[in-house]
Amino acid sequence: MDDRFFEREYNPYESDASLMESKSRHADFADISVNICGIAMKNPVMAASGTFGFGEEYAGLYDISRLGAVVTKGLTLERRCGNPPPRIYETPAGILNSIGLENPGVEGFIRWEWPRLCRSGIPVIANIDGDNANDYYRMARRLSELDGLAAIEANISCPNVEKGGMAFGQHPESAYEAIKAVREGTNLPVIAKLSPNVTDIRQIAEAAVNAGADAISLINTLQGMAIDIHKKKPVFHRTFAGLSGPAVKPVALRMVWEVFEAVRVPIIGMGGIASWQDAVEFMLAGASAVAVGTANFIDPFAPLKIISGLKKYLIGQGIRALNEIIGSAH
Numbered sequence: 001m002d003d004r005f006f007e008r009e010y011n012p013y014e015s016d017a018s019l020m021e022s023k024s025r026h027a028d029f030a031d032i033s034v035n036i037c038g039i040a041m042k043n044p045v046m047a048a049s050g051t052f053g054f055g056e057e058y059a060g061l062y063d064i065s066r067l068g069a070v071v072t073k074g075l076t077l078e079r080r081c082g083n084p085p086p087r088i089y090e091t092p093a094g095i096l097n098s099i100g101l102e103n104p105g106v107e108g109f110i111r112w113e114w115p116r117l118c119r120s121g122i123p124v125i126a127n128i129d130g131d132n133a134n135d136y137y138r139m140a141r142r143l144s145e146l147d148g149l150a151a152i153e154a155n156i157s158c159p160n161v162e163k164g165g166m167a168f169g170q171h172p173e174s175a176y177e178a179i180k181a182v183r184e185g186t187n188l189p190v191i192a193k194l195s196p197n198v199t200d201i202r203q204i205a206e207a208a209v210n211a212g213a214d215a216i217s218l219i220n221t222l223q224g225m226a227i228d229i230h231k232k233k234p235v236f237h238r239t240f241a242g243l244s245g246p247a248v249k250p251v252a253l254r255m256v257w258e259v260f261e262a263v264r265v266p267i268i269g270m271g272g273i274a275s276w277q278d279a280v281e282f283m284l285a286g287a288s289a290v291a292v293g294t295a296n297f298i299d300p301f302a303p304l305k306i307i308s309g310l311k312k313y314l315i316g317q318g319i320r321a322l323n324e325i326i327g328s329a330h
């Protein structure tokens with residue numbers, strides 16, 4: 001597919017003469033680089049936490065340095081084995097997952113994954129999950145010792161075990177507490193990853209920014225469940241699980257829109273992004289970058305297709321730089 005195809009797609013009534021004129025005016029160049037709180041990315045497409053492991057499986061398919069950035073699987077202070085199966089269950093427009101944060105722990109990550117990941121040549125963002133504020137602080141501090149880590153993304157969807165298991169990200173006060181702990185533990189950029197399982201996402205985003213978050217990423221999975229009609233029991237051992245994929249996209253887009261109006265830090269948008277058209281919608285709503293999650297399981301090349309689609313979209317629209325469209329639907 002060449003650029004002209006895309007121009008035709010977006011301007012079906014444009015004459016050939018004006019098409020050629022616009023092409024010569026704008027040439028074949030579009031700058032899709034973005035900078036998120038000091039993280040320089042050659043394109044805005046990152047791999048979402050938990051759907052890309054530590055990059056190794058995908059590295060067998062393509063050069064992962066073609067991505068804008070990689071976010072690691074969620075790390076905890078100690079290693080975790082995760083939940084018993086089933087861990088993933090398909091729904092008509094997405095998946096439910098209950099992985100239970102299987103990961104090698106911060107020390108295991110540093111020892112086994114980081115030496116390879118740090119040579120990828122792109123920004124690597126460590127995603128962390130704490131049981132309490134002190135965990136967040138200790139992990140942020142330890143990871144900050146790594147030479148070359150780009151940022152820390154604090155997943156605040158995890159339960160606060162000291163407050164009865166309610167997720168940190170479900171109340172402004174506990175969201176503030178978790179992000180403050182990360183902020184105190186690091187000088188790296190801090191990205192607060194928000195849970196959509198709240199009434200007003202703007203309040204949580206504001207609390208995270210007040211606690212020192214340099215950027216916001218959203219959304220994590222939406223809480224859902226499935227029931228096995230033969231066993232007459234919930235499918236998952238923990239009853240509830242996280243819904244992701246195309247089903248959540250409209251909700252995620254709405255939340256990016258709301259958070260863009262509420263805070264003045266960059267937003268990393270995710271939730272059901274499977275095509276470059278989805279990515280454009282998120283950027284028009286206010287995302288400065290996007291993360292691809294569940295779509296990796298359907299088509300591991302989805303992030304690369306999104307990168308090239310974004311470029312062609314800009315060229316077709318005669319827009320020189322991706323930055324120009326961020327939030328422009330408001």
Ligand SMILES: Cc1cc2nc3c(=O)[nH]c(=O)nc-3n(C[C@H](O)[C@H](O)[C@H](O)COP(=O)(O)O)c2cc1C
Pocket residue numbers: 048049050051073074075097099101127155193219220221243244245246248270271272273291292293294295
């Ligand atoms: C199997 C699976 C595992 C995930 N693990 C994590 C995780 O460890 N930490 C985290 O912050 N988000 C995790 N997520 C959430 C994704 O990063 C993303 O926020 C969410 O799935 C919405 O994007 P999507 O619809 O493109 O998948 C996980 C999602 C899936 C599907």
